[in-house]
Amino acid sequence: MAASELPVLRDLDKPQQKDLDRCVHCGLCLNSCPTYRVLGVEMDSPRGRIYQMVQVHNGAEISASYQQHLDLCLACRGCETACPSGVQYGRLIEAARAEIENRVQRPFLTRLLRRFVFGSLLPSPALLKMAAAGMYVYQNFGLQALARGLGILKLMGKMGELEKLAPPAEFPTFFSAYGKVFPAEGKRRHKVALLGGCIANISFARLNEATVRVLQKNGCEVHVPRGQTCCGALHVHSGIREDARRLARRNIDALLGEGFDAILTNSAGCGSTLKEYNELLEHDEAYKAGAEKFSRLVKDINEFLAAIGLNPRMGNLPLRVTYQDSCHLAHGQKVRAAPRQLLKAVPGLEFQEMPLSDLCCGSAGIYNVLQTGMSMQVLGRKMELANSVPANVIATANTGCMLQLRAGVAMHGKGQRVAHVIEILDEAYRKA
Ligand code: SF4
Numbered sequence: 001m002a003a004s005e006l007p008v009l010r011d012l013d014k015p016q017q018k019d020l021d022r023c024v025h026c027g028l029c030l031n032s033c034p035t036y037r038v039l040g041v042e043m044d045s046p047r048g049r050i051y052q053m054v055q056v057h058n059g060a061e062i063s064a065s066y067q068q069h070l071d072l073c074l075a076c077r078g079c080e081t082a083c084p085s086g087v088q089y090g091r092l093i094e095a096a097r098a099e100i101e102n103r104v105q106r107p108f109l110t111r112l113l114r115r116f117v118f119g120s121l122l123p124s125p126a127l128l129k130m131a132a133a134g135m136y137v138y139q140n141f142g143l144q145a146l147a148r149g150l151g152i153l154k155l156m157g158k159m160g161e162l163e164k165l166a167p168p169a170e171f172p173t174f175f176s177a178y179g180k181v182f183p184a185e186g187k188r189r190h191k192v193a194l195l196g197g198c199i200a201n202i203s204f205a206r207l208n209e210a211t212v213r214v215l216q217k218n219g220c221e222v223h224v225p226r227g228q229t230c231c232g233a234l235h236v237h238s239g240i241r242e243d244a245r246r247l248a249r250r251n252i253d254a255l256l257g258e259g260f261d262a263i264l265t266n267s268a269g270c271g272s273t274l275k276e277y278n279e280l281l282e283h284d285e286a287y288k289a290g291a292e293k294f295s296r297l298v299k300d301i302n303e304f305l306a307a308i309g310l311n312p313r314m315g316n317l318p319l320r321v322t323y324q325d326s327c328h329l330a331h332g333q334k335v336r337a338a339p340r341q342l343l344k345a346v347p348g349l350e351f352q353e354m355p356l357s358d359l360c361c362g363s364a365g366i367y368n369v370l371q372t373g374m375s376m377q378v379l380g381r382k383m384e385l386a387n388s389v390p391a392n393v394i395a396t397a398n399t400g401c402m403l404q405l406r407a408g409v410a411m412h413g414k415g416q417r418v419a420h421v422i423e424i425l426d427e428a429y430r431k432a
């Protein structure tokens, strides 16, 4: 697409009348909203936020208060599931944030930091590997223990609090698998591509490897294409849609022509955005058709394994497991049964349903970094629900949720282990 066409796409990045009109203000979504449940404030409910979007659509200024109410939204899309009128709240909040991004000038240092993180760091394997090396040294050579022991983190205010939420760096990173093909065990049934993510490549490298092994056990030839890049989910959630479109085009160019039966991700947040490339590029004539095809090929790993029929040759795992629905899997992709079905297929595993399992845990991409106070309150309530279930493992299907729930267990838990559904399957296959 010619660069001159970009401003046209940007002008469309705001809530559309037809999407706003769907809300009939019935309020049936209020109880499914984590921020409304904590604050009880209408303006921090889905209905209140949509009302404010309508005001801006009708010409009201983008005020600081409007930004705050929208910033406090987790974009968990719980309200979308609850809404009987079919309001696509995810589409609205992403468009509203993009409009803010395009119309409001942020302070210089904030712009610089956002430019670096979203424009340079996340799409760059080289920079991510450098960040991973720094984190690894800090976390594994006594520096973290020293900083914590001396109380230095307490003096660092917000930075110190965030340190607790920082993901662990894992070596080797999953970037070392890029360009490789992993053969199917037994007869090849499917040829699939695996997307490694951005931060997941350095903080969930072992989970990505487990994903490859589980797919191999299920007759898949797994390709980890070299040309892939960050999916753009964090960009979309932050309103930075032009950068997200650039990343989407790169992924489409790298993966679409390779004849894959499916393009897979083990991260629900990524999957949701990848499945919506068709919406992201709906006005890009050069990529529209490719984006639609790409979105159709994208599958969450749970959804894919449940659909192809899981290889049952697993060992016994005497675990009591509960499951936390990842918002972008349950509400974004409407995938609820598949992860439960996979867990229940593991011999010896006892499954325990958690009450309100699809209520957000407060992770929400980088929300826990930007809105730490609210995120921790939402997490506290989630841990009360998790603790009410007699389970020694909390399983989930999203890397962000795993980090958040681990922090939750450390602060409020009963020593539960937090694991991805795929890690449990991998363990069961290894035990066979
Ligand atoms: S978003 Fe849906 S459930 Fe919520 S107030 Fe609007 S119509 Fe009602």
Ligand code: SF4
Binding pocket: 032, 033, 034, 035, 036, 044, 045, 046, 049, 072, 073, 074, 075, 076, 077, 078, 079, 080, 089
């Ligand atoms: S996306 Fe989540 S936090 Fe935002 S309004 Fe909907 S339910 Fe509330």
